[in-house]
Amino acid sequence: MSLSTPVSEIPDIVISRLPIYLRTLRLLHTQKAEVTSSQELGQLLGLSSAQIRKDFSHFGEFGKQGTGYNVAYLCTQLEKILKVDCIWPVILVGAGYLGHALASYHGFEQRGFRIVGVFDNDPAKIGSQIGAVIVEGLDAMPAAIGQQRCQIAVIAVPATAAQRVAELLVAAGIKSLLCYAPIKLTVPSSIRVEYIDPVIHFQHMTFYLEKACVND
Amino acid sequence: MSLSTPVSEIPDIVISRLPIYLRTLRLLHTQKAEVTSSQELGQLLGLSSAQIRKDFSHFGEFGKQGTGYNVAYLCTQLEKILKVDCIWPVILVGAGYLGHALASYHGFEQRGFRIVGVFDNDPAKIGSQIGAVIVEGLDAMPAAIGQQRCQIAVIAVPATAAQRVAELLVAAGIKSLLCYAPIKLTVPSSIRVEYIDPVIHFQHMTFYLEKACVND
DNA sequence: TAGATTGTTAATCGATTAACAATC
DNA sequence: TAGATTGTTAATCGATTAACAATC
Structure with a gap:
């Protein structure tokens, strides 16, 4: 006992x-x-x-x-x-418009978070600066996660790439994921995943609205 | 009875x-x-x-x-x-990085939504094209909402401006709001509001994580 | 037919609320 | 003291689950 x-x-x-x-x-x-x-x-x-x-x-x-x-x-x-009486390092994958918005946002630090690395596989983006960091290739991600002891990552890549990126992040030691891709990720049960998908909110709203929309 | x-x-x-x-x-x-x-x-x-x-x-x-x-x-x-067997017109207020990401996203249409107008008060942004639309000043917003019979709006402005923008949108006839600013909006009870704030998700995650973050 | 899966009922589980003694 | 508000208990409310007859 x-x-x-x-x-x-x-x-x-x-x-x-x-x-x-x-x-x-x-x-x-x-x-x-x-x-x-x-x-x-x-x-x-x-x-x-x-x-x-x-x-x-x-x-x-x-x-x-x-x-x-x-x-x-x-x-x-x-x-x-x-546990937000300190600053948590966060890794961001995806340097598109959304990644840019997240990496440039100044409101994270005062609430306990800092984006310490941005990763993307597009050669046109690697090397460019967004927010306070330089975009690196995905191959540099595992080492960065280890060095920063980073437990949180944000996925801001297209839906088609999100599952693969999630697996790389989990393999690199990430414990919590915030996923902006509109899919359900499959990860080990020890990994916490949260989702942000504006369309889910829109579709919730329309249930309560009077229908008056354009035919498609 | x-x-x-x-x-x-x-x-x-x-x-x-x-x-x-x-x-x-x-x-x-x-x-x-x-x-x-x-x-x-x-x-x-x-x-x-x-x-x-x-x-x-x-x-x-x-x-x-x-x-x-x-x-x-x-x-x-x-x-x-x-009621998403058609396309709903959506108004976006705020043409910063986040507004840019939303207006450029190609995934809305196939799921029932189209951003038909982007509004901002920054003269440097007015007139520029993002996604398929031209950024207009906030003063053009009420007429656009009326013409498009738009019931849904997205607020992607700084927290300090969000309440004022919400009031303008409600006055112009908007029925549902998706708010990206990290504040609780005060609107009439007939107006539905949903929120997206990544920090709320981060702070939920950290409760379950082992604390290992940088002192501030 | 035998196997599978629905739609629904009743039981269980868990979250919210109302009420109030404690006490600042 | 009188008024206000907490922390907590018990009652209520609502959501989830288990089970199963119906039936494809």
Whole structure:
């Protein structure tokens, strides 16, 4: 019989809300708010105050009865819980328009991430500078991942290349993937994959819209 | 007492899976698969076969016992349900790197969407061509939305401008917004808003990663 | 026919909410 | 103190799953 207690098993859906809470708290902080409440946060986010208190309760007690939460302190705590109280190196594969947009975006660092390498197989792109880095060939990727101890990668290549790139990234030691290609990647179950596909959002919207579109 | 029966109330979480099903069915179709089953779809998507059958059952009976689903037929049905059996015009605000990437992407049309206008207030961008359209000033936006009967808009401007842009879009008659700025928009409850923020995904990932990042 | 798979029901599981004692 | 708000419990709500009759 193992002496260790089972992991307290915080629901993933709770984890998925923490970055949203953090983003809102950071905003309140820049607006010089010193304290907030579960009710105020709920109103800002369209959630119930009960849900916000319940979510926080999985990690500790961060508030004071009658007063609410200290904004700066709660920010710090959420950053620790999410492990974004530091800067994570991120590898980007794909130096097309999307890769360019991602590598040029200045909003990552203040939220805990830095794109430390951009890789592409197009000879026309290799050697060019985007953002703060020089585009390198895919063959240079594994060494870069190892040197930077990089665990996160972004896939911004066409759908036809995405699965192959994912396999190269996993082989090189990447643990989490953010995939912009509109396909489901097949990777070992230990690898976390998240997806961004604007068409999925569009098609969700159209269900609720009145149909008034051009025939094709 | 009203004679109308209550709307059958299909859960939004079911709707949110339909575009994923459609994407996978389209893939099977290009791979010349003629039939599939809830079990096969489930395996491809990491869902249970029961969930897939349950989801479909909200909309009708699309399969045959013993045989499964005709891929082409199920595609057509899902396209009708989601109302993407046509092309929806989409307005894009923001002609930075991200706007450029979106306007240049060739994958929208085959999935039911076309960017018919790009708007920005930067004089250096107005008049330049990206994708198939010419960037226009924001003042030209309301008329374009009216002329195209456009109900969907994408916000790809900096966070500081996003709320103001959202208000202009809503005033011009837009019904659904896809927001790439990392903020929560405040809009009337009749307006649907969806968000894309890669940092939210990164911060979700880091919770599960071993911490090994650079101090800042 | 025998095998396979659907559509649907009922059971289970998990997430959200309401309520309130504790307490700042 | 009186008012406000937390953290937590129990109740409610809703989504997923298991099971199976129907049937191709």
